[in-house]
């Protein structure tokens with residue numbers, strides 16, 4: 001058994017749930033512990049069952065609930081050293097598990113490979129999670145794509161990929177100039193078109209179970225992200241018959257995906 005569920009996604013807070021027969025993990029923790037518990041209860045789980053929380057980077061939409069969870073629950077927290085330092089949270093040493101980016105490690109029966117991503121945080125990473133010859137990839141907060149990242153996304157049985165903004169909506173938005181520059185820049189976020197490009201490449205290699213996530217609330221909406229990605233694929237004459245493409249819900253869990 002290898003299951004994935006998006007609990008919350010977007011600039012308002014990110015958290016994913018992964019489960020095998022004997023391991024339950026969260027990736028990021030960007031909503032309150034109360035909201036997280038609600039989401040977990042709705043899919044038949046609870047924070048009390050969680051064996052570890054992986055943290056991709058220190059931005060608040062990925063760690064908002066962590067301080068309370070660390071106080072209330074004894075869940076091991078996995079992050080690299082620069083992320084632990086920059087989270088500026090009082091996490092007890094007993095539950096701190098430091099990993100090195102780009103080095104594999106294990107939590108229960110899940111092999112974890114944290115890979116570098118270009119984003120304006122201390123040492124941000126995406127995650128490959130391996131179990132039962134299957135691979136789940138969680139890749140959000142990516143400023144730009146390169147071959148190394150595409151390689152980490154390749155061969156995924158399921159991929160959660162950022163599709164953050166529509167460039168014209170962002171350019172016309174009320175965001176301050178510096179914030180627009182940051183989002184559009186090489187260490188900001190991935191646009192719908194860039195997600196479309198990545199998925200077109202991955203689809204050729206057989207990656208066909210994909211969820212678009214981390215959508216901007218102001219500069220994107222689910223139908224637009226979905227349609228932009230689909231148009232990008234179809235314009236390259238790539239067959240979409242075997243593609244399952246979903247958009248991650250912002251405020252509630254999506255269906256549990258069984259791999």
Ligand SMILES: [Zn+2]
Pocket residue numbers: 057059119121141
């Ligand atoms: Zn971020």
Ligand SMILES: [Zn+2]
Pocket residue numbers: 010011014059061062141214
């Ligand atoms: Zn983020």
